[in-house]
Amino acid sequence: MRNSVTIFVFVFLAMAVVPGGIRQARAQAGPYPAMAPLDQYLIPDKNAEIALARSAAPASISDDATVMVLGRQGYTTAVQGKNGFLCYVERSWAHDTDHPEFWNPKARTPNCFNAAAASSVAPLYLMKTRLVLAGKSKAEIAQAIAAALDSGELPALAPAGMCYMMSKEQYINDQGHSWHPHVMFYAAGDVAKSWGANLPGSPVMAANDPQARLTTFFVVVHYWSDGTPGPPMEH
Numbered sequence: 641m642r643n644s645v646t647i648f649v650f651v652f653l654a655m656a657v658v659p660g661g662i663r664q665a666r667a668q669a670g671p672y673p674a675m676a677p678l679d680q681y682l683i684p685d686k687n688a689e690i691a692l693a694r695s696a697a698p699a700s701i702s703d704d705a706t707v708m709v710l711g712r713q714g715y716t717t718a719v720q721g722k723n724g725f726l727c728y729v730e731r732s733w734a735h736d737t738d739h740p741e742f743w744n745p746k747a748r749t750p751n752c753f754n755a756a757a758a759s760s761v762a763p764l765y766l767m768k769t770r771l772v773l774a775g776k777s778k779a780e781i782a783q784a785i786a787a788a789l790d791s792g793e794l795p796a797l798a799p800a801g802m803c804y805m806m807s808k809e810q811y812i813n814d815q816g817h818s819w820h821p822h823v824m825f826y827a828a829g830d831v832a833k834s835w836g837a838n839l840p841g842s843p844v845m846a847a848n849d850p851q852a853r854l855t856t857f858f859v860v861v862h863y864w865s866d867g868t869p870g871p872p873m874e875h
Contacts (some may be wrong), residue, residue: 652732670739670740670741671741671744671814672732672740672743672744673743674743676743676745677737678712678773680745680753681710681731682710682711682712683710686709686718689710689718690707690709690718691709692729692748692809693709693727693728693750693752694707694727694750694752695806695807695808695809695865695866696727696750696751696752696803696805696810696865697725697804697806698751698804698806698865701723701725702725702752702804704725705725705752706719706720706721706723706725706727707719707726707727708726708727708728709728709729710728710729710769712773714769714770714773715728715766715775716771721822724755724758725753725754725755725758726757726762727752729748729749729751730746730748730749731745731747732747733765733768733769733772734747734768736850736851736852737778737779737782738778741794743816746811747812748809748810748811749808749812750805750809751804752803752805753801753803754802756800756801756802757798757802757803759795759798760801761793761797761826762853764785764794767788768785771785782851783875785851785852786842796828797828800820801825801826802823802824802825802826803824804865805821805823805824805864806822806823807864807865808821808822808866808868819862820873821863821865821870822841822860822861823858823859823861824859825859826855826856826857827854827857827859828853829853829855830848830850832846832847832855832857836858837857843859843860845859847855860873
């Protein structure tokens with residue numbers, strides 16, 4: 641489990657904190673030094689994007705969720721839901737700006753947030769998307785997010801926020817690809833230790849995102865959202 645935690649925390653979107661010099665060198669050495677043409681991030685068939693977004697969670701949840709899709713001006717609501725959940729397909733800029741795959745156009749990560757996360761976690765990603773589409777640099781994006789968090793323009797993390805990431809079709813990054821079906825929980829600050837996360841034998845993994853000022857906890861589940869078995873967990 642320790643090896644799988646180390647690998648996961650390295651490759652997943654909410655990377656753990658490492659010294660600034662290492663982060664800078666890693667970002668500079670990454671395979672995606674700049675944003676690709678916008679068309680490479682878009683899904684031309686919006687019905688296909690809706691279906692992919694819904695695949696983040698079991699149909700009993702996602703069928704009644706609000707669904708957003710990405711267009712040239714940002715995300716818009718394609719389906720208005722009725723159960724408080726929000727599904728959309730994240731792109732690579734869900735990573736923090738130091739991540740080497742921040743501009744990876746292949747990333748397609750369906751997420752389905754409960755109401756608490758939809759109101760307090762999703763807005764940060766949606767703001768990053770607007771900044772990306774406005775042509776802002778990584779430094780400008782990081783500065784704008786920090787200012788929005790400081791001013792309250794971005795809301796404080798709501799209690800009990802969680803998200804489903806159970807899509808068999810997800811492409812998290814070039815190394816993890818679809819990884820495992822899992823659910824995520826959010827807490828403010830760098831609080832992995834208080835959950836016993838990342839310890840030998842613990843089923844809970846965690847990664848702190850200092851730019852978002854939250855810790856994401858990951859719990860692997862046995863099945864994809866369509867009910868088929870996920871891959872066995874590494875040991």
